[in-house]
Structures are given as structure tokens and as C-alpha cells.
Amino acid sequence: MNSIAIIIPYIGKLRPDFYFWMESVKANASIDFLLFTDAQVHNPPRNLIVRNTSFDELKQLIQRNFDFEICLKRPYKFCDFRPAFGEIFSKYLKGYDFWGYSDMDLVFGDIRKFVTDVLLNSYDHIFGRGHFSLYRNTPSVNAEYKNVATPNYKQVFTYNEGRAFDEYCGTSKHWADNLADRFIDSICFDDIDCMQPVFISQMRRKEYLGKKNFVYAFNEGSLKRIYEQNGKVYSEETLYVHFQKRDIAINTLPSNRFLIVPNSYEPFEEISSVERLKSLGTHKPFYFKRYQILWNQIKAKPYKMYLKAFPPMFGYPNLPDGIDKYYIEKL
Numbered sequence: 001m002n003s004i005a006i007i008i009p010y011i012g013k014l015r016p017d018f019y020f021w022m023e024s025v026k027a028n029a030s031i032d033f034l035l036f037t038d039a040q041v042h043n044p045p046r047n048l049i050v051r052n053t054s055f056d057e058l059k060q061l062i063q064r065n066f067d068f069e070i071c072l073k074r075p076y077k078f079c080d081f082r083p084a085f086g087e088i089f090s091k092y093l094k095g096y097d098f099w100g101y102s103d104m105d106l107v108f109g110d111i112r113k114f115v116t117d118v119l120l121n122s123y124d125h126i127f128g129r130g131h132f133s134l135y136r137n138t139p140s141v142n143a144e145y146k147n148v149a150t151p152n153y154k155q156v157f158t159y160n161e162g163r164a165f166d167e168y169c170g171t172s173k174h175w176a177d178n179l180a181d182r183f184i185d186s187i188c189f190d191d192i193d194c195m196q197p198v199f200i201s202q203m204r205r206k207e208y209l210g211k212k213n214f215v216y217a218f219n220e221g222s223l224k225r226i227y228e229q230n231g232k233v234y235s236e237e238t239l240y241v242h243f244q245k246r247d248i249a250i251n252t253l254p255s256n257r258f259l260i261v262p263n264s265y266e267p268f269e270e271i272s273s274v275e276r277l278k279s280l281g282t283h284k285p286f287y288f289k290r291y292q293i294l295w296n297q298i299k300a301k302p303y304k305m306y307l308k309a310f311p312p313m314f315g316y317p318n319l320p321d322g323i324d325k326y327y328i329e330k331l
Helices: 018-026 055-063 075-088 118-121 155-159 168-176 272-280 288-309
Strands: 002-011 032-037 048-052 100-102 107-108 125-129 130-136 211-219 223-227 234-236 240-241 257-263 266-267
Touching: 002 055, 002 075, 018 100, 018 107, 018 211, 018 257, 018 266, 055 075, 075 100, 075 107, 075 155, 107 288, 125 168, 211 272, 234 272, 240 257
Parallel strands: 002 032, 002 100, 032 048
Antiparallel strands: 100 130, 107 240, 125 130, 211 223, 211 257, 223 234, 257 266
């Protein structure tokens, strides 16, 4: 079995639903998660390896790998450095066949059911999203981020704002264009649209036509999407569900069984009737979080315009042409 380590630097207060994420990590006992954090984690499972550190110490660790001054003023910027983690955290990755990175605003299902040894033996880079990606742990693969033309890693690493270098518009498009036979980017997960009050996966819109009232059930390591279609209840396993920028209330204790509905964690139950699913999968029409996100985007525009007018030493990190079309699946 190929060994895997997931690297996660996280500075600041843990998310309220952190321990639900941790339950899903615990269920994937054959994969190690290396969490570098200044937070206190209570009773982590054996495969969640917590290394207590500070933001300044992590910044120094990253800086030592580059002969130019990086720009890392706040923890969110860690995301842009993720493609370089194979080099940055190399001393922690000895003996692992693959390394990767992951968000913590998600719940995993059975990772090995989707990331099989057949898949790992066939590809060097698996999945092209920032919320979960894997790379073969070899010097050439670990250094491949330096070959990305647009945006160049030096431009990204000296730019003050996030540039999604860890996602498709950064390193993964480079792999798709130049190393397609060694890269796979299947959508076997659910990335929930943060602008919608109900659960809709933004990369599966065509597949979801005619389906509604989605909820998710975590049951002893298995994660299922449950939905209504043509008046019947269906369920399917998924790799993980990602809740970017979504506030989720907690109405149950973290355990090896729970439900996730719009928008709360609830005690586990078997759902067999459409009526019960409707009662769980709907949400009030007014969704305040949507307007909060839009307002934050508006507030950020003047500063981003300033940064474009006065770029860093290596130039402004432009994104590849037409990249926006990739992230929104057209109906």
C-alpha cells in the first residue's frame, strides 16, 4: 500500500466544526495528517500528528527554501505555497510515497476507496483542487511548481494576496497542459457552492439536474450524499464534502456517525422517506452569508487594484486566460 502524508499548516482558533473533520481523519487510519498549528488539539487520533508551532516559525521554515524575500503576512497565504510543500516540509516526508494538502472545512469519506493503489501507481499528481490534492514524493515532482509559466511561482510567492496557486488556475492547469498522462482530476467529491443556502456542488451542476434536497451522512468512515429525485430517496458514496465559507451550526457531538444538513451538524439517522429528507434538506430563502461574501469581495477590490498597479519585484501574477470558465460548470 502506498503511504500518504497530508500537510496542513493552520494558525489561529480552530473552526467550531474542527472535531467533525477530525472524526473523518480518524476513520482514514492508513493516511497520516501532519498538522502544524498554534492551537491546542484535544485527544487527536494516532494518524493526526500535531506539531505545535507559531506563525513566525512556519514563515521562517518556508523562507529558508527561497533566495528571495517571500510575502507571507497572514495565514491564509499558506495556500499559495502548498505546491512547494514537498520541498518545504521534506524532512517530515521521508518514507512517504505521496504527500498532499487539504482544507479543514470539509468532512472526508473513505479516502482509500477512491484513491486506490491502482490510481496512485498510475499518476504523479491526483486531484487539482486546493481542498485536497496529492503528489508523488520524488524530487522532480516536488519541484514541478517551478515550471509553471502563468503565474510564475516567484510572482505568486512575493504577492500579498492569495492567488490560488494550489488550485487549477495555478499548478494544476500546468499539469493538465504539459503532463496530462501523469495527472488525473476526477470530480469524485462535493464542493458546495458557498453562495447558495442549500447544498449544491458547484462542479457537479449538470449531474445534479433533477436532484434536490441534498444532505450528507457520515457513518463510521463512509460519507454519503443523500438526495431526492423523481420522488424517491437515493444515496451515493463521495470522497469528501467541502464547505467553503459556510457557517454550520452544531447540534450534536462529534462522533463516528452524524448528519450534515443546510446548515448544521445533526445526530445521525437513517433517511428513507422523501418527507423527512425535505424537512432536512431545505433552508430559509434568505441567506445572509451570501451577502456577507459579496460585501467582502467589494471591499477587497480597491486594494487588489492597488496591488496590480504596483506589482511585486517579479511582476504581477496574472492568471491563465479563460480560467474562470473552468470553475463554473455551465448548464
